[in-house]
Amino acid sequence: MTAALVTGIGGQDGTYLAERLVAEGLEVHALVLEADGHPDHCPDEVVLHTGDLADVEATRRLVADIAPREVYNLAAISSVAQSWDEPDRTSLVNGHAAVALMESARRVGDVRLVQASSAEIFGEAHESPQDEETPLAPVNPYGAAKAYAHLAARVFRQRDLHASSLVLYNHESPRRPTRFVTRKITRGVAAIARGEADELVLGNLDARRDWGWAPDYVDAMVRAARADQPADYVVATGTAHSVRDFVAAAFAAAGIADWEPLVRQDAAFFRPADPAELVGDATRAREELGWAPTVGFEEIVRRMVAADL
Structure with missing residues (x-):
């Protein structure tokens, strides 16, 4: 059975993604903070592993043990306001730990990794809408840390890791x-x-x-993981x-x-x-992944x- 690892299972995207992967018959593993317990809406079939993405060595051992085919990195300090209060931890979790996870996946081999990036990497963009070629100009600690991980995905593609970074615009549920x-x-x-x-x-x-529907954005993640070639994708309604x-x-x-x-x-x-x-231009996701908001x-x-x- 194909295994998948999801970090950040406690967020809205994590539970929608877990439901999708379980329904498809995958063996789904998830990293969860001990304080979070069993996340609401998380399917019982998901194998939960207590830990912290920022604990690089423990996470690396977990990835090696599971040897997943697909890795979805959704773990993050996800609030911009919180990132102002905790800029150091935000840089650790959203930046350093994400890059370490990419290296862990590369060491396992034959892994397809999806990095959940954010429109906040564009900050005060000088063009609208933004696409994959828009210069990065974050204006808060959250966006800066996400920008580091986003750029790292490009670097790891040069080391033969199937790593796609999805620039997710605001999505709700x-x-x-x-x-x-x-x-x-x-x-x-x-x-x-x-x-x-x-x-x-x-x-x-x-x-x-630019607000979209969270399950639609999860669909984009799965499509990116299974695409023939990895790439950066803006995921937005426009x-x-x-x-x-x-x-x-x-x-x-x-x-x-x-x-x-x-x-x-x-x-x-x-x-x-x-x-x-x-506001994002999702033309590449539409053309290469066949994705569209619903x-x-x-x-x-x-x-x-x-x-x-």
């Missing part, structure tokens, strides 16, 4: 943790709709992002919306038309540096609000 602004919005709107809260407090409403648009769609999904008096901005929630607009913006928000209600 009801499984998105509540520390992310999108889930904060849908959960807050649901609370207001139920009469349990009076207002929603947010930061910058003008930031614009359409940007503001945080304000997201808020409006969430209140609409809850049946609340006059929402603006219910929202208050607080400077405490503004980031030290925040790209104004990130769920539109309003429907994504509607599904999240419905789950929180």
Whole structure:
């Protein structure tokens, strides 16, 4: 039976990916932090290994023991806000540990590795939309660490590792943790709709992002792992919306038309540096992987609000 290793199983992408791989009949192994226990939505068939990606030697032994055919590195300090609070650990987990995992996979041989990168590597991009040739210009510790791992995937391809780096733009689902602004919005709107809260407090409403559906982005990961040749791929819808648009769609999904008096901005929630607009051009993924998004913006928000209600 073909084995796969997933790091970052506790996130929304990890559980959707695990469900997909288990359904396909793969023997799925996952690295999980001891504090996380058994992640919600994680299939019982997944073999969980307690550890920390930043423990390079222990992770290297695990990869050697499993000898997986596919490796999906989703583990990361995934919050930009958290990366400002913990820049040193962010560089360790998102950068150094990711590169060490690539070396571990290379040593095993015949491994196909997918590195989950991020649109944050482009930072204040001077062109829009961004594609695989857009210069990297991160503006926060999260983006800087992800940029290092992204560039390393290119380097490891020169050492015959089938390593693809997927530049994932914002993608959402009801499984998105509540520390992310999108889930904060849908959960807050649901609370207001139920009469349990009076207002929603947010930061910058003008930031614009390219939001997609998380299972669609997991599909891109699997397609990249199984492509004939490894490459970098931007995975995005190609359409940007503001945080304000997201808020409006969430209140609409809850049946609340006059929402603006219910929202208050607080400077405490503004980031030290925040790209104004990130929107991706996924032409390469469409042409080479046959990938395309399947769920539109309003429907994504509607599904999240419905789950929180």
